[in-house]
Amino acid sequence: MRRAHSDAEVREFFQYVVVPRGSTWIAEAAGETVGMMVLDGDELSQLYLDPAWRGRGIGDRFVALAKERSPQGLWLRTFQVNAPAQRFYARHGFTEAERTDGSGNEEREPDIRYVWRPA
Template sequence: MVLRRAHGSDALAAADVWLRSFAAALPTVVRPHSDDAVRAYFRDVVVPSHETWVAEEPDGAGIVGVMVLADDTLSQLYLDPRWRGRGLGDRFVALAKERGPRGLDLWTFQVNKPAHRFYERHGFVAVEHTDGSGNEEREPDVRYVWRP
């Protein structure tokens, strides 16, 4: 598996990973944007404006993971459902810590218990819980922080 910076041509494939992952991991969370709006956001905002990384299958068969860093925030980490539990998320978090050596923070939904276990296993600590009024989904969330 190759982790590399995303190019503009990766935006739609990265968005599709996001869509598949979100649907599989968060089936009860209502998405406020259509699939096409998510794809446009990745194409027009995420990939050109943020430090976006993708995981590409070694044979070039496709993008199976995406991670977005925005300063000291791990903004997005989504894997194709077929690639969960195979160490790819661990590699992305190691890369995020390398890129943010002073520390990182992130948000995840409270209903996403597998994400909580994953981030806690990587040394992140829950520091804030909200009622969801501050996010587009209106879904209760939790902020995690990692400090070296």
């Protein structure tokens, strides 16, 4: 995947754009941040986990919280090359709604729009 920004630019974007715009949750362990989730209305805008902490249920808890906070439904985007994310979201009941060629994102990376609707 092509990186569109430096680490410093990404940190600044999160600090001044992403976090203020949405509701943010942080997962911590032993005083370290190991994950974060941002909801922006019905968009699950960001969900990140430290790779060493994947598979420990943190992502599952974040998604459960997102569904609780947005009981009418959610949507998100993930890159087509991110097969683990696709499996994760499918396991949590998200379904593919659209595939793009990436022309609408800064990375120019093909992505998938997923939606979750309650049963």
